[in-house]
Amino acid sequence: MDNVFQRINELKGIINRHNYLYYVLDNPSITDAEYDEYFRELKALETQYPLYATPDSPTKRVGDVISEKFEEYKHTTRLYSLDNSNSYEDLHKWYERVQKDYPLKKEIELVAELKIDGLAIALEYEDGVLEVGATRGNGTVGENITANLKTIKSIPLRLFDTPEKIQNISVRGEVFMPVSEFERLNKIQRENNDKEFANPRNAAAGSLRQLDSSIVAKRNLSMFSYAGIINQGNDVKTHFEMLELLRNLGFKTNPNTKLCKNIEEVIEFCTEWETKRFKLGYATDGVVVKVNGIKMQQELGFTARAPKWATAFKFPPEEVATIVKDIELSVGKSGAVTPVAILEPVQLSGSVVQRASLYNFDEIKRLDVRIGDKVVIKKAAEIIPKVISVDKEARSQDLKPFEIPTKCPACDSPLVSIEGEVNLYCADPNCVSRLQARLEFWVSKAGMDIDGVGESLIEQLIDRNLAQAPQDLYKLTENDLLQLDLIAEKAASNIYNAIQASKNRPLNMYLTALGIRYVGKETAEILSKNFTNIDELMQADSEKLSSIEGIGDKIAVTVVEFFKNEENKKMIQALKDVGINPIAENVEPVSDKLAGKTFVLTGALSFNRTAAAKRIKEMGGSVTSSVSKSTSYVVVGENPGSKLDKAQKFGIIVLNEQEFLDLLDEG
């Protein structure tokens, strides 16, 4: 028996060593066949003597765990996010802030490392063995995905023995999918008629979320480690030394890391990698800059959401050139006609872009975009594609200026312009496109919030003459729904129930859903605070309406006109006939703790936004969508966008989730 034990340990050692050479150092020393032979022998022995099959054995990497779901995992130390620097100027400012704390130092040593576009992971080692691996989650609580992480061969299951004898450590790293692996995976997805992944990051995220770890094992993910936290005494004095320690423990760290004397050297590094990064076999989206000295890091400390001793420089947004194949016109619920550029599909900042709004015809004129033009596009805040310029030199002679349409693309009715407005409108209130948009808005979250009904279902309902107006939705039977494409029994009954349930929505949602011009979510809420039901509102004249704070002449007149219109009156009666006659349900303030305070919520929050907004209102505060000087607090979740930048610019109080919850609790 002892011989078996010895051989098992020997094999584990051999396999771990070759794993390390192959996956961490990219420098294999034996053939795959030889490796497989060792692996098979170990597996066979472990099957025969299960007592010797320990959790740190390399055979455990193949992934044989199938979970129901992932358990929550509370991190031992919080994973902070990083403040962003979007320009070299921002980097200088950050450096100056750090320098201010050290007036005696001329220069402060920094470490610049590539920011890998993957998923942040926390690993816990006890007595040298990987015990837990978890996703970042909201930084405090993540998901325990240990079984999946064990399949990643650049993550050691057992730490190497080091002179420092460090065997208890928390390690942070970024799990990513190499581009070659991403392409291989998508090829397989294509062949199996499965959905392809948009980018390596999504593929890595999708892989780590697999409940069957044997699937993860086949995905060949990798990880760069970038931080280690040791509680017991140690003499690691700098971040750079910590990276070296991580390597000595068997972790893979990114080789493109530079120790810099000052911020200028960091900027050099950023400039160098802005173009070189595309030659790497993995995706990067910036450079992380850290103060090197660990004692200095501790002295500098943290703001609410991020360390003061680090910042993430983001590479400037990608811009690409493409061809305008066509300019389509869409008609919204108000009848406004919006031109949309149909583009030759191009990869841009992590997704394939094929459309971009041109906003209105003035914009087309300003840019002088023509069908066939070569244009440069970028993503506004990494999300919405936008045409920024037209390459007029590349334009061939025969391209004609885009002609402003005179007829509605959907129903051929004449287009009219409204005095003082930029938009053109379809003159026919019953235009099919408008009807489609109106019904889509009715079922949307802002409207009556009907789950399971969307664009394609509404299109079918209109096509088959099953619905021309909102009230028709409520007359649909489960049988009607079963006639439609892609709707089976279960779905039909869910949709039927969702529609029926929406009959009891409060007045503000109903008023929003009606789609009265200028009356959106906010204005509807103001109205529902002043009128208890629709009849009361219909009796109000424009003087009465415009006397309400937040309602001016224009809105007042539009509302009165809407309710004077015969068709609208019929619709409201018809809705009453199917049982919809909402009453105002207003959030009554339970305290005035937040009276006069305005909040902006941004980023991905771990709690429900609607519920948070309700709580704020209950306490007398209000929630708005954009940051201005008059905003009191900006509540920041994960991956905040430009709103955080704006808040910092205006010097507005930024709260993280916890501080926000504390503030609510005080009331």
Place this chain on the structure above:
DNA sequence: ATCCCTCGAGTTCA
């Protein structure tokens, strides 16, 4: 008349 803050409407893609 003009500025600033909000809101509404339309849009993209995973």
Place this chain on the structure above:
DNA sequence: CTCGAGGGAT
């Protein structure tokens, strides 16, 4: 997210 437009303060 962006743009245009309404509301209210100045």
